[in-house]
Amino acid sequence: MDLGLKDKSVIVLASSKGLGKATAHQFAAEGARVFLASRDEDALEKTAAEIRDGTGNPSVAYSVCDIKNVDSIKQLVDQAVSEHGLIDVLINNAGGPPAGTFDEVDDDAWQHAFELNLLSFVRAIREVLPYMREQGRGHILNFASSSIKQPIDGLILSNTFRAGITGLAKSLSQELAGDNILINTIGPGRIGTDRVDHLDSVQSDKLGIPIEEVKEEAERKIPIGRYGEPEELARIAVFLCSLANSYVTGQSLLVDGGMVKAL
């Protein structure tokens, strides 16, 4: 199947490592022109070089961007448009919010998570919409969490703002369908990245057990029996944002090896 992504212009937020990086790599492998963004310039430069070398696609650019900062997002989109002329795909992604229960997080933590994990997506969508509307097409994909179907103990900030993302996406799917702009949300379960290592180490400290035991216990709850690989999520993300998807919008899809049992 031809995914129709050759020379398409793709922005992937929060893409110096982890799920964002794997997704950018997969788009580049399909011949898309990819624009990376995160805060660490050295990491971005290294990631861009790795993707170019790994895919043979030279069209991988980046912008240093703190997605909590509205001007930084505007600058990123301006730069992507001046490099590529248009925007076909926006992948909304962010670092994870701090772990904690209700009693453990204060107003500063709530505000931080709101700006990082919800407002940043709103702002990025606002910036790309004029270009997508002008073209009469576009794909937007949000990375959230399996918590959109089943809250995760000890992650109250994630549970709250990821649910907000699905409400935003469902509303926008109605408002943007007439412009031929499709918007969907992916919920990763446990995909092996630094974020999951970090959460496992928080749990290991809390329970006073080795991190390997935390991981084994988590893997026992996944019917497929292991953590996912970032590439396994990236392939689904790329498909949803390809020309092969012309009719799925407003949906939330878990990539979780069967972990969540909710219907």
Ligand SMILES: NC(=O)c1ccc[n+]([C@@H]2O[C@H](COP(=O)([O-])OP(=O)(O)OC[C@H]3O[C@@H](n4cnc5c(N)ncnc54)[C@H](OP(=O)(O)O)[C@@H]3O)[C@@H](O)[C@H]2O)c1
């Ligand atoms: N991996 C999983 O299984 C899983 C499960 C559920 C949910 N998620 C969620 O999916 C998202 C991505 O997860 P991941 O595992 O790929 O995380 P990760 O490996 O920790 O990578 C996070 C990325 O976000 C960037 N970032 C963080 N804060 C940023 C900011 N203010 N502005 C711009 N970029 C920023 C980081 O780069 P810099 O530090 O260079 O800025 C990095 O590239 C997170 O929100 C995570 O909570 C992941």
